[in-house]
Amino acid sequence: MPKISVVGAGNVGASAALYAAEAELGDVMLVDIMEGVAKGKALDLLEAGPIRGYDAHVEGSGDIRAVAGSDLIIVTAGLPRKPGMSRLDLLKANADIIRGVAEAIRDHAPKAIVITVTNPLDVMTYLLYRITGFPRERVIGMAGVLDSSRFRTFLADEIGVSVEDVQAMVLGGHGDTMVPLLRYSTVSGIPVERFIPAERLAEIVQRTRDGGAEIVKLLQTGSAFYAPAASAVQMAESILRDKKRLLPVAAYLDGEYGLRDLYLGVPAILGSGGMETIVQLELSPEEKSALARSAEEVRKGISDLALEPATR
Numbered sequence: 001m002p003k004i005s006v007v008g009a010g011n012v013g014a015s016a017a018l019y020a021a022e023a024e025l026g027d028v029m030l031v032d033i034m035e036g037v038a039k040g041k042a043l044d045l046l047e048a049g050p051i052r053g054y055d056a057h058v059e060g061s062g063d064i065r066a067v068a069g070s071d072l073i074i075v076t077a078g079l080p081r082k083p084g085m086s087r088l089d090l091l092k093a094n095a096d097i098i099r100g101v102a103e104a105i106r107d108h109a110p111k112a113i114v115i116t117v118t119n120p121l122d123v124m125t126y127l128l129y130r131i132t133g134f135p136r137e138r139v140i141g142m143a144g145v146l147d148s149s150r151f152r153t154f155l156a157d158e159i160g161v162s163v164e165d166v167q168a169m170v171l172g173g174h175g176d177t178m179v180p181l182l183r184y185s186t187v188s189g190i191p192v193e194r195f196i197p198a199e200r201l202a203e204i205v206q207r208t209r210d211g212g213a214e215i216v217k218l219l220q221t222g223s224a225f226y227a228p229a230a231s232a233v234q235m236a237e238s239i240l241r242d243k244k245r246l247l248p249v250a251a252y253l254d255g256e257y258g259l260r261d262l263y264l265g266v267p268a269i270l271g272s273g274g275m276e277t278i279v280q281l282e283l284s285p286e287e288k289s290a291l292a293r294s295a296e297e298v299r300k301g302i303s304d305l306a307l308e309p310a311t312r
């Protein structure tokens, strides 16, 4: 069995551990600075196995060195934004957490493929890439699968068709600056624009951009976790089972889409090598400028990290 570590046993982490165990993707190690939370949730998940019929081992630890020997690591450790906290405060707090986690992964799990979930997503994934020194194939971020899943949900609901038949592709940063590609969003191959008038489609795009905030407003005490966890596990499955799924992921760009030295959402093929190929699409002038705006936002976050210039 492959070893999957999930760092951060909070809402997203514990749900990812559950989905990974249910899919029997591997044995799961749940790690959290709150040792009891990691161990308690792991034991609880293990005890659900006989009922749910999964045969994965689930273990918890308060020691980050427990990631040793992992084939794949999902990083969800981080603080949620609290009232009164600025975007920059959150970025700095989560960067401190990700630095420590990345150093531990570099030292104890040097062969792992890493999927980051912690926000601000594109910036934290970049930080993890820089600190581990891993090749870009082995450090990817989860955002596009979630954004496109939200988009697919709303489209299916609007058109009155099964979500199974709705495909969508989004580019760009997570959330506000997401760039949906309507031409590539279809119902069984038929562009969604054939089913939904432009003004209504624009509203659905906006609801998708605000998808995270919509859930925060409802929950009051936290942010979305089932769909985010399911998204990270879908990426993990494509890698561990070498399925070569083509999914929107945050990938390190090295000239693709005319951009360099940042993470941004693009379509990519995920297989046993991790992020194996970035698929480059022809973009319209509007899509290009939306992507450039998105990249600008991410660059701002990266400069807030105040890292030494990249040496590779």
Ligand SMILES: NC(=O)c1ccc[n+]([C@@H]2O[C@H](COP(=O)([O-])OP(=O)(O)OC[C@H]3O[C@@H](n4cnc5c(N)ncnc54)[C@H](O)[C@@H]3O)[C@@H](O)[C@H]2O)c1
Pocket (backbone or CB within 6 Å): 007, 008, 009, 010, 011, 012, 013, 031, 032, 033, 034, 037, 076, 077, 078, 079, 080, 081, 094, 097, 100, 101, 116, 117, 118, 119, 120, 121, 142, 143, 146, 174, 222, 223, 224, 225, 228
């Ligand atoms: N990329 C996305 O689309 C997406 C979607 C949802 C959530 N998120 C992000 O994922 C992160 C986790 O969200 P959540 O709802 O699970 O939060 P949560 O507060 O429920 O869980 C976070 C966990 O991280 C743990 N933690 C903190 N520092 C740690 C460290 N150094 N080592 C190990 N564990 C540590 C905490 O103890 C806590 O249990 C947040 O940053 C959130 O914004 C991203």
